[in-house]
Amino acid sequence: MWMRKPTETPDDGNPPKASGQSIDHRDIEMKSRYRWRRIRFISLALVAVALASERSAHAYIDPGTGSYLFQIAVASLAAAAFTIKVYWRRIRSIFRSSKEKRKEREESKQ
Amino acid sequence: MSVPEGRDYGSFRDPAGHVFKRDGTLFRQVNSVYKAHYERLMSSGLYDRLASDGLLIPHAETDDVEADSDKSFKVLRPKQVPFISYPYEWSFSQLHDAALLTLRVQETALRFDMSLKDATAFNVQFLGGKPVLIDTLSFEIVRPGEPWPAYRQFCRHFLAPLALTSMVNAGLGRLARLHLDGIPLDLTARLLPLRARLRPSLLSHIFLHARFETWAEKRSSRIPREKGGSVSERARLGILDSLRSSVRGMQSTPIRTVWSEYYRNSRYSAEAFHEKQRIVREFLDQCPADKPVWDLGANIGLFSRMASQGNRLTLSLDSDPEAVDQNYRITKAEGAGNVLPLLVDLLNPSPSIGWNGRERKSIFDRIRPDATVLALALIHHLAIGQNLDFQKLAKFFRRLGGHLIVEFVPKEDSQVRRMLRFRDDIFKDYHEDHFRREFEREFTILKKRSVGDTGRLLYLMQAGIP
16 A cells, blocks of 8 residues: 555656667666655654653553553543534533532443 | 451452451551652541542551461551442442442542552442442552553443443343453454444544554564653543543443332232232341341342341342342432342352452352342242252251242143243142252241242241251
8 A cells, every 4th residue: 555566657757768768767666665664664663763762561460461552642632632522511500500510420320 | 368367359459458357357458668658648638538539438547456477557447338239240330329329439539649540340349339449559649641540440440330231132231240350341342332432432442442452562572661651631631531431321221120020020919929028028037137238130120129127238139230220220210229239140140250269259158158048039940940950949048048938830830831831841849848848958947928829939938947
């Protein structure tokens, strides 16, 4: 998916030149491969830097590497969603009767 | 055996402490390594809040009991739970309530800068009809920025079985018996229907989470051992809130199973049914009030609730998930706290399993064998439905109880006729005389009553022969 094979016609849309055609192809292919590798290396390095902070896991149960990474990955999204929800509730509560508010409080206690 | 006498076989994972029994009382030892966390739990006000809200089991510190090992810092005497049940014996609504309890405890703990370090469903028990966290040592001082270490456990122990029972089949909760540390998420993702992916909370906590697990497992050697990353306080609350929405969004299956419709389709006339209730009540009054009751094949627990009156712990067993769920919901609504509905198949009861085959006890080893056994409209299902002869049944009931209230359903009964409609009648010995003869080898018959004009008979028996 990432490494799209170079098409028969070069990017400029001109017909392939008789001479040096294979060199151009290889060149494009190599460039694209290196670019992809670089992106992958940088992103892996970023993840590694993010993970290799000063702390280590102290849990007596195995929290699961995947579960740990997943929480880190969704952290910002979860925080944003939660913030929106809290503010939305506040806005909504302005327009709500005290009876409804009481009901909601009771529900959240369950 | 390296496990000291009296120490609970299931209590070995957490270095913070363990539970042990002495003279029939359960104690919890707190080890020195957990001192700082325990002191924070007690001094921060978290314990008081959780105990007063009925979320955590209350305890008293005791100096009267010698510690179970030299690692001890303190010994606690928690409020005693009369019967320990396991998550694979709960219906959907029971697990649902246990999940909400766990999330509420975690939410409360975070407000006191503490966090649950584990979230196994085995840490929840039903006391007085309500779920309560029993592991006092489950809390730790929160480490800022660190992801919730119990997140995976919560998803496997609660979210996975809840999603499977509500969206696939009510009986799938039994998978938890196979997977004692929770149902694996990749398995759950494979079993869930396509529409489960449409729910954002399930999509993330089950499907994407499972993908991450698989991804990380394949690359485990390349991921640095030192883990940390950063999960802000708000993100932690966000994940918790999302988990709660996910749990709340799940409903028990609306499909009516055979047994939950049983009373509605019962062939009992109203008068005969009232007569049966009257006789059972009379018999129950003659059974010891301080002994628990096993209601076997309890259906939606009508007779269990009757038996539980007068503060009698009643274990209300049935093999039908929907019936058990209804039983729990009715019991909860009526506040019949002494009834504990349990999903147990008598033909395949919860065995002794886990580490060394002893971590989780067999259901029959969790209670003293002197209970009162209620076996109403059950005999014919076991004798004719499962080819179990009266001798085996009498011995089985004798193993459980000191008193037995049993209903004999004759062959002429419409239910029995229905069971035999497509089978050869190989049950020549299925008649009252033989029933009496075999049961009198184990029990003394105290009383016998016939239930109206149904032809059914109710017996009150006591263990032992004169």
